Amino acid sequence: xxxxxxxxxxxxxxxAWKQSQRDLLLTQISNSAPKELSAWSDFYIVFKNSxxxxxxxxxxxxxxxxxxxxxxxxxxxxxxxxKPNEVMxxxxxxxxxxxxxxxxxKDAREKLEVQFAAEHAADIATxxxxxxxxxxxxxxxxxxxxxxxxxxxxxxxxRLTTISSNSNVASLEKDGEVMxxxxxxxxxxxxxxxxxxxxxxxxxxxTSTVASTSQEIINQAQSSFEKKDYQKAVEGLKAIDxxxx
Amino acid sequence: MSDSLISKLRENNNLSRLKSGDREAFIKAYDDFADDLYRxxxxxxxxxxxxxxxxxxxxxxxxxxxxxNSLKDSKTLRALLYxxxxxxxxxxxxxxxxxxxxxxxxxxxxxxVPDDSQNQEDLIDQKADLELIREKLMLLKDEYREVIIxxxxxxxxxxxxANITGKKKGNIRVLLHRALTALKExxxxxxxxxxx
Numbered sequence: 001x002x003x004x005x006x007x008x009x010x011x012x013x014x015x016a017w018k019q020s021q022r023d024l025l026l027t028q029i030s031n032s033a034p035k036e037l038s039a040w041s042d043f044y045i046v047f048k049n050s051x052x053x054x055x056x057x058x059x060x061x062x063x064x065x066x067x068x069x070x071x072x073x074x075x076x077x078x079x080x081x082x083k084p085n086e087v088m089x090x091x092x093x094x095x096x097x098x099x100x101x102x103x104x105x106k107d108a109r110e111k112l113e114v115q116f117a118a119e120h121a122a123d124i125a126t127x128x129x130x131x132x133x134x135x136x137x138x139x140x141x142x143x144x145x146x147x148x149x150x151x152x153x154x155x156x157x158x159r160l161t162t163i164s165s166n167s168n169v170a171s172l173e174k175d176g177e178v179m180x181x182x183x184x185x186x187x188x189x190x191x192x193x194x195x196x197x198x199x200x201x202x203x204x205x206x207t208s209t210v211a212s213t214s215q216e217i218i219n220q221a222q223s224s225f226e227k228k229d230y231q232k233a234v235e236g237l238k239a240i241d242x243x244x245x
Numbered sequence: 246m247s248d249s250l251i252s253k254l255r256e257n258n259n260l261s262r263l264k265s266g267d268r269e270a271f272i273k274a275y276d277d278f279a280d281d282l283y284r285x286x287x288x289x290x291x292x293x294x295x296x297x298x299x300x301x302x303x304x305x306x307x308x309x310x311x312x313x314n315s316l317k318d319s320k321t322l323r324a325l326l327y328x329x330x331x332x333x334x335x336x337x338x339x340x341x342x343x344x345x346x347x348x349x350x351x352x353x354x355x356x357x358v359p360d361d362s363q364n365q366e367d368l369i370d371q372k373a374d375l376e377l378i379r380e381k382l383m384l385l386k387d388e389y390r391e392v393i394i395x396x397x398x399x400x401x402x403x404x405x406x407a408n409i410t411g412k413k414k415g416n417i418r419v420l421l422h423r424a425l426t427a428l429k430e431x432x433x434x435x436x437x438x439x440x441x
Binding site: 002004005006007008009011012013017018019022024025026028029030036037041042045046048049052054059125186223 | 250253254257261262265267269270271272275276279280283284287288293296297299301304305308361374375378379382397398399411412425429432
């Protein structure tokens, strides 16, 4: 019945009548002093109505959330060039924290944390390698930056250890599954599970290798930093960044 | 959501332009709503000629109303047009001294539904079905007919119908349910008669 009712929509007047009425109406309203709208009036109408339409609570809230999310994601790339001695550096740290919170996968989040900490440490070393900044006049700031450098390296070390141990645990869990599955069931063709064991073990070995190589590079970067060879420290930290990526 | 918001924004823009006396906006409103208003008047009056006459009256009344009144009560241009159409139809009945229910003799006999894609037999069946539903629609109480036209033929929202009639949304829902039940009963009676 509803479908039939909907079909009644097809009833419409003939086009010739519509056109003639359109012209007639236009003549009639022309007598009541109509005017063409100026571009400014038209802009004002569109602006006012957009404001009215989009200020409804649900739409306003959704727009605010989208704006917040977009600014958090896109501002990161813009702020990533802020150096530790600049005002925008705090904004960069905050945007990185926001970006970290948007990553759901635990491993990916930890890798990102390592990457951010390594970048921070490299930036500190770059700032300190600048002879215009590294002067006795900035002594307090230099001391603070050196302290932060050590903190960032500590974060890198801790996170790398966690990533390495997580990878080992995952590999052991996989091995255990295969062992129990193959226990006494060799005659049922369960040996087919062997290839994943090899691949997880090799992944785990690769992660461990990356972790141990990174630890070595970090130690070297730390000792270079202490010897005030900032350039070498920066190179080492960039290498860690590459390894993590 | 975005589609309905954009169409709402467009309609609001057109209403504001009309308020500013923009001729182009009037033409746009005519192009957008002339068919809908003709259909509404046609189902209310049961006459093609009277419906055509009334459409012009509705647009002129709307133009004058917009120029002389604030538009705070009307949420959309479409709702305002139907509100004015409804009053114009009441005035039309009053002038002619008629009641708002239409006898079948007054109603037009043939229903013109343009469709060239179907074969002749299907077309005849479809026309017969539509003719039957139109006939039964005309037999409904005026307020039942109105809500059915608005909701199922003109696709108005409950909010818009409530705005036009000045009733609450809940009341419109009840009215619509009763109207559909009444129409269904009329169609079932017809089926029974045919079977006998």
